[in-house]
Structure formats: C-alpha cells, structure tokens
Amino acid sequence: MAADLGVSRTTVSNAYNHPDQLSTALRTKILAAAEARGYPGPDPAARSLRTRRVGSIGVLLTEQLSYAFEDHASVDFLAGLAESSYGTENSLTLVPVGSGDDLAAGPELIHRAVVDGFIVYSVAADDPNLDAVRSRGVPMVVCDQPYDTDLPYVGIDDAAAITPAAEALVHAGHRRIGVLAKRLTRIRHDGPVDGHLLDDATLHVQRGRITGALDVFAAAGIDPAGVPVVARHHNDHATAVDAARELLTAHPDLTAVLCTTDSMAFGVLAYARSQGKSVPRDLSVTGFDGVELARTRGLTTVAQPNKAKGAAAGAMLGELIDAHAADRPIPLKTPRKILPTSFLPGATVANPAPGREI
Numbered sequence: 001m002a003a004d005l006g007v008s009r010t011t012v013s014n015a016y017n018h019p020d021q022l023s024t025a026l027r028t029k030i031l032a033a034a035e036a037r038g039y040p041g042p043d044p045a046a047r048s049l050r051t052r053r054v055g056s057i058g059v060l061l062t063e064q065l066s067y068a069f070e071d072h073a074s075v076d077f078l079a080g081l082a083e084s085s086y087g088t089e090n091s092l093t094l095v096p097v098g099s100g101d102d103l104a105a106g107p108e109l110i111h112r113a114v115v116d117g118f119i120v121y122s123v124a125a126d127d128p129n130l131d132a133v134r135s136r137g138v139p140m141v142v143c144d145q146p147y148d149t150d151l152p153y154v155g156i157d158d159a160a161a162i163t164p165a166a167e168a169l170v171h172a173g174h175r176r177i178g179v180l181a182k183r184l185t186r187i188r189h190d191g192p193v194d195g196h197l198l199d200d201a202t203l204h205v206q207r208g209r210i211t212g213a214l215d216v217f218a219a220a221g222i223d224p225a226g227v228p229v230v231a232r233h234h235n236d237h238a239t240a241v242d243a244a245r246e247l248l249t250a251h252p253d254l255t256a257v258l259c260t261t262d263s264m265a266f267g268v269l270a271y272a273r274s275q276g277k278s279v280p281r282d283l284s285v286t287g288f289d290g291v292e293l294a295r296t297r298g299l300t301t302v303a304q305p306n307k308a309k310g311a312a313a314g315a316m317l318g319e320l321i322d323a324h325a326a327d328r329p330i331p332l333k334t335p336r337k338i339l340p341t342s343f344l345p346g347a348t349v350a351n352p353a354p355g356r357e358i
Contacts, residue, residue: 001033016041056091057081057317058115060133062106062123065096071235071263072291073306074121077143080310081119088318090116097129107132116321119143119313120151124186124202139320141335143313147204152320152335154313156304158205159212164343165286165302166216166258173351174256174284175222178247179213179229180240180268181206181260190239191246193229206231209260209288228254232264240267248275248283255284255352262287262294262301269297269348280350290344300346305339312337 002009007030014021015030022030034041059081061068068074082092095113097106106129110118117139123130125146133140134151141152169177184193184201193210201207214224230247232239244267248254259265265287272283279285287294290303316335322328 001030001037001039005030005033054114054116055089056093056115057085057314057321058093058095058110058113058118060110060118060120060123060129061094061096062098062121062127062129063096064098065094067236068094068096072293073261073263073289073304076291076306077121077310080307080312081314082310083307084311084314084318090318110136117141117317117324119317122203122205125204126202127186139317139324141313141317141320143309145204146202147208150334152316154309154316154337154339155205156309156339156341158208159215161302161304161341162209162212162258162260162288163216165288165300166213168286168300168343168345168349169256169258169284170216170220170222172256172284172349175352176251176254177217177222177227177256177258178251178254179210179227179258179260180243180247180264181210181229181231182235182264183233184210184231188233190232190243191230192250193231195225198229206260213258235261235263237263237267237270240264241271242267244268244271248272256349257283257285259285259287262289262291262299265294265299265301265348266297269299280348282353284349284352286346286349290342294346295344298347299344300348301344302341303344304341309339312339 002012012030015027019027068078093113093115095109097109110132118133120130120133120140120142122144142149144155184197184203184206198210210229217227218224228251230243232243240263257268265285268285269279272279277283287299287301290301294301
C-alpha cells in the first residue's frame with residue numbers, strides 16, 4: 001500500500017499509530033486506501049510481538065465473575081484500577097477462578113490469559129492460582145492478601161484498621177459481642193469459628209480483622225474465648241442474613257455484632273429488622289469497608305480506600321510492566337504500599353439497653 005501511494009511504510013504506520021505526525025489530508029487518503037483494500041489496521045498480535053506488550057492487565061479474582069459487579073468494595077477497587085489505566089491504552093481482563101472448588105480450572109485460565117501482567121486480588125496464601133501466576137513470569141502485584149509475601153504488594157493493616165470499630169463497641173458499654181466474617185480458608189466452612197480454625201486461616205484479611213477485634217476485647221477484659229464468631233464462605237446478602245440468623249439465634253444475649261465487611265453488616269440489619277429488633281436500640285452493629293451504601297445508611301464502619309487501592313495497584317503494576325518490556329532491571333527493594341483507613345462513627349452503635357449491659 002505504501003508503494004502504491006508513493007509514501008514510506010513509516011508514513012502508513014503513523015496513520016494508525018501516530019496520527020498527529022501526518023496532515024489530515026494525507027491520513028484520510030491512507031485510511032481510504034486501506035479501507036478499499038479491506039485492511040482494518042495493524043494486527044494486534046503482530047504489534048505485540050514487536051512491542052512486547054499486548055495492552056491488557058489481568059485481574060485474578062477468586063470469586064464468580066458476577067461478584068466483581070455486585071460486591072460494593074470490589075466495584076470500587078476495579079473502578080480505581082480502571083482509572084489508573086487512563087491514557088495507557090491498556091484494557092482490563094478479568095480472570096475469575098472461583099473460590100477453590102475446582103483447583104484445575106483456575107491455573108488453566110491463568111495460563112491462557114493474554115496479558116502483560118496480573119493484579120492478584122485477595123487470595124489465600126496456599127492458593128495454587130498464586131503459584132500459577134508466578135509461573136507465567138510476567139509482572140504481578142498482590143492486593144490485600146496474602147499479606148506476608150515477597151511479591152509487590154498493595155493493601156492495608158487490617159488488624160489495626162478494625163481497632164476503632166471494636167473500641168466503639170467497648171466504649172459504648174457492650175460486653176456480649178459477636179463477630180460475623182467472610183471465609184478464612186479456601187476449604188468451605190459455614191458456621192462457628194474456633195481458635196484452631198482462626199490460627200490456621202490462610203486468608204489473612206479476615207484473620208487480621210478478627211484477631212484485631214479480639215485483641216481490643218481482651219484488653220477491655222472480655223474473654224476472646226467467649227466471643228462467638230460465625231463465618232460464611234460467600235459474601236452475598238442472602239448468606240449474610242443467614243449468618244446473622246445463626247449467630248443471633250445461638251446467642252440471643254448478644255447486644256452487639258462486629259462485622260468484617262459492610263455486606264455482612266447489611267445482613268445483620270436486615271435480619272434484625274425481620275425480627276422486630278431496632279438498631280442501635282436493641283442491637284449495635286459495625287461494618288468494614290466504608291462503601292457508599294454504608295455511608296448512606298449511616299452504618300458505623302471502617303472506611304478503607306478501595307478505589308485508591310485499585311489505583312495504587314494499577315500504577316505499581318504499570319511501572320513493573322514498563323520495566324519488564326524495556327528489559328530494565330527489577331527494583332532491588334520489592335514495592336510495598338500500605339494505605340491508611342478511617343473510622344466512620346455512623347449511627348448504628350449505642351449503649352446496651354438497660355439491664356443488658358452485663
């Protein structure tokens with residue numbers, strides 16, 4: 001086509017890749033000639049071989065794909081990650097490997113994904129999908145968990161972050177407090193959590209939030225062994241309501257429930273309402289995440305910067321991908337970024353009803 005038009009191949013390339021370097025008339029002429037020949041433009045696969053870039057970032061999710069669009073914290077995280085790609089010509093490829101029910105499917109999806117690098121979004125320390133991403137040899141950033149990793153990392157200090165929520169319950173005078181949490185291991189467990197399960201938890205985010213709260217309770221003279229903890233493998237509204245039912249039915253004397261996610265807290269609010277209980281008059285509730293719905297409903301919660309977390313992870317991965325493509329040396333110190341959180345007092349914590357303090 002360059003020969004037919006009497007221009008160089010670089011000029012034809014610039015019509016697609018650097019249009020600012022051509023006059024409008026010349027670019028229009030080249031694109032018209034290409035259209036007449038049925039040529040749609042440079043082949044992405046061929047371009048990726050030359051540039052060593054495919055223009056896509058993989059996001060590893062250990063949930064069903066729908067979770068990314070339904071869970072408020074995940075939506076915020078992905079929004080921040082998407083914003084970090086503005087102006088980079090990168091797209092996002094979601095790689096949903098599920099929650100560990102089919103161990104063979106995840107690694108296969110990971111090895112098939114055509115991406116420049118991966119964001120590993122909250123996986124267990126023993127998850128084989130993490131090893132599968134490592135084996136790809138492309139840049140990667142871990143977000144949230146596993147916390148103790150030698151890989152580039154972005155997250156928060158979960159144990160410290162939940163402290164003000166636990167303290168709010170203690171300072172309000174609550175002594176009989178229950179805890180609702182997401183899963184602690186890849187192996188499915190729906191029900192009470194004992195000390196052994198907590199100690200062996202491979203999902204560090206939930207373990208950190210639970211142990212952080214229990215430490216606050218212990219410092220206030222509340223025996224951690226007497227604080228009932230109930231977990232659910234999935235974190236949707238129906239399971240949260242069911243978890244609240246289990247906890248409050250087995251322990252009707254509870255005056256407060258600390259939840260490790262806002263989603264769990266919404267489940268407690270719904271269950272309490274169905275039982276004619278008023279929050280916070282009859283039951284105090286705290287959450288964790290600080291999603292927009294929590295703010296709207298006045299939930300007492302801990303706000304973590306989910307959107308900023310996604311943006312930070314995307315920016316970190318982008319720098320690593322650029323270095324990898326240019327054969328620049330890997331940084332001697334593994335990048336690690338811990339983001340701050342904030343406590344939102346809300347309106348769902350109050351003193352226990354008279355006669356229920358002890």
